[in-house]
Amino acid sequence: MKNNRKTIVIALLALGTLGINACSKDDPQPEIPQEEVNGAKLTFVEVAGENNEVVAGVEPIEITFDDKGLAPVGAHAHLEAGKTYRLTLTAYDFASREMQQEFLNDADRHQVFILGAPEGVLDYVYADPDNARVGVTGYIHVLKPSDGFTFNYIVRHLNEGVKASITAADWNNPGYNQFGGANDLDLKFEMHPVEAGHGDDH
């Protein structure tokens, strides 16, 4: 009995001591955050005709955004009334690789909303491949000139089943928050729709 007791006590203590000696934290490994989009670019290319062909000789307007979603100070775009522009998104991942295709691959869970324009100034048509209605590519038609405004381009990561309740007419729905989900991108810059012929000269 006495021996048994001793053995048990020794075993218990040994187990405890072993455990306490044998454990310390692992060296942490830097985990490169890959969840956030690391930068973006919006490109406006003037198009014309039924097939929206690129108008030759017109420089595309490019607005770039850093990892915090901020455009360079003073960044702005002048679009001309009556003209149509192909608006494309280029997004970059942590390694500065293009990743906008991700939004298209998961088209059922993503949609772009464009906010900020005064009523009746802009029209927008989704133009992604396979009628995906995401907004990585779309056409903006400038209906009339207006005062400058903050153009807000939002890529919404939608909750499951939400996209079915959204139509193409919701492209500028100010109540887009009610389409459950979170924003992958929230990009803002100054836009000024001007009379035709007063293009991007300042």
Added chain:
Amino acid sequence: MPLYIRKGIIALLFSAICSLVYAQHTGCTLTVNGRVTDSDTGLPLSGVTVQVNPGELQAISDAHGYFHFSHLCSGTSYQVTASSVGFESAAMQLTPQSDTRLNIALQHGTIKLHDVEVVGHGRSVITANPVKALSRESIAEARGGNLAEYLGVLPGVSMLQTGSTISKPVINGMHSNRILVLNNGIRQEGQQWGSEHAPEIDPFIAKDFEVIKGAEGVRYGADAIGGVIIASPPPLPVDPHLSGEIHTLYQTNGRMGVVSGMLQSAIKQIKGLSWRLQGTVKRGGNIQTADYYLGNTGVGEANVSAALQYSKGRTSLEAYYSRFQTSLGILTSAHIGSMEDIEARLEAGRPFENYPFSYAIAAPRQAVVHDLGKLKWHRDHVNGSSLDIQYGIQRNHRQEYDLRRGDRDALPMLDMVLTTQTLDASYRMAQRKGWQSQFGTNLSLQVNNNVPGTLNTPLIPNYDSFSTGLFAIQRFIRERYELEAGVRYDFKTFDAAGYDSDLEFYGGYRQFHNVSGTLGGVLKMGNGWQLHSNIGLAWRSPNANELYSNGLHHGAALYEIGDPNLLSERSFKWITTPSYAGEHFSFSLDLYAQYINHYIYAQPSAGEYIQSIRGTFPVFRYGQTNATFLGADLSAQYRFPLGLSYQLDASVIRARDVEQDTYLPYIPSDRLDHYIRWEIPVHGQFTNSYIKLGHRVVRRQTRYEPGTDYAPPPPAYQLLSAYGGTRVNVGKHTLDLTLSVTNLLNSSYKEYMNRFRYFSHDMGRNTSLKLAYFF
């Protein structure tokens, strides 16, 4: 109201109370204290069943053979029987005229089982603090719920919820790292700092649920600031006869089914060896509020446990293992990205999405596996003292999934393994002339590692933490009073290392020292009156998240930033409990005052925002202040004739940040539960039959700071509930049936303590049928 009517009502109330109290003094207020010993050796016998009839009173003798009965009637002739395996049952007549001492010496039975020690050690904790235990009926009604839902019926205990699937117990306004959960004697160590991290315990394992509201920092060490929750399984059997229980239940809300089973026996061939196997499977789908389903609120659980015990002479060795494994969905509608999203949802007051019923669990979700192993050695000495040495190891693997870019929903955002080893030793000396001492030491080693590969910056760093404590408690026990004083010294190290989102190294080594103390007493005034009072000094060091968190809190749309220089919290809690137990009326009133020095909480940092490519988020920073908590918990019961009884539980708490003179967030509002219960007088095979109607009133929390929360607290609400149960006796086996309906009127309401109240309502009507078969 005219003054004379008011005076009349007050006079009437007073006379009613006086007559109520007077009624208790007539007759049945005697107590019997006693001790059971072995007639051969004179040693105390624990676990002996002592019964008193009429009255069907029953007590089990504690580790030192003591037992206690109250409310016995003067002049009544009682039959007292004491029985235990291996001993001849003893029976005697007792006609008490005053409070009585009764010593019973049991003789060994004709079947010689001299070496069979009776296992089971009475109440799992001896303290001058009042201990509140869940009744068997409350346990039966709570079956299928989680630990917090079990305990939520006790006054002063509420829940902190994250939607309908995650709830944490709150004791007198304290939760997470400010309370301690003892799971089969081992300090439960999960990632309990998170308000959305529920305790990983299968309540089916435990038979007894106790809550100590006082600060028990001396006995249990750091963190027991607000109280202690003790979930204990029953003792292992000594009888080589296979016994067990099977529980099945179905609840309509969430269409949840649960099956739980337990088998146990002693092994005939190896004297002193006994075992138990237990397991639970749970599956539930989307929860329904009064008006709609909550998308992605399913839950799945699979738990097993095994226990083995070998006893020889006065020594026993116990090995125990349990695994808790859960997968739970988090309300899809709570996944939001920005303050604008929250504001839109607040305006709607309910989710925009309409989801059908489904059992599917998708991201956002949690998957947690908690393993616990325990080895315990216990020795009773001839002089009545005892020694316990216990080693515990826990491994908590928590994975949290969110809606992610690309195909990464299947990749956890958070993947952490927390390993905790504990070694506890305590020596309890036998009572000598009323003096009893207890000494002990606790060692703990905790290691947290983030599993690489989440492609996301970990929320908290890797760390290891070593702590050690030494304590001594001295008790002085007299028939009419008990006094207790204790002192403890703790030392803790905390060594953290991690990389932040800019891939910069952070962390460091910290040391914490602390001396805690406790002073308390119990005054047994006779006639059923008792007074408990205890003042406790407890502490806790800051958690990893309070020190180092630096990231977006998804689901709350805020950015939390820790402070690596935080100091330890020190708490002084004084709790005084007058109680009375009479034949018809009983009550217990906990009055407490708590002061916490260096109270840690996250507060909005004025005007500070973090700009990200997803939007702008307000910043909350962890800071320290001094806080006070004042409160009262009342539990009262009146037993009418004809089996009718009335129960009332109420609690109020007032908490303030005294440094800034502001209210603290997430403090439960005033609440009252009352029940009317009827014990149905049915006979024959049916016993314990009852029906019960409950009513809960919860006031709106009016004590909050506007501007520190997205929305003001929700309005007051009332809920009705109904319960019924019976026990069918089939030979030696019994079948318990319990039917319960909560939120009977299917009311639409929101609870302030539910962190998802921004997005949705609370659970609608829920009917559940529970069957429990004991064999």
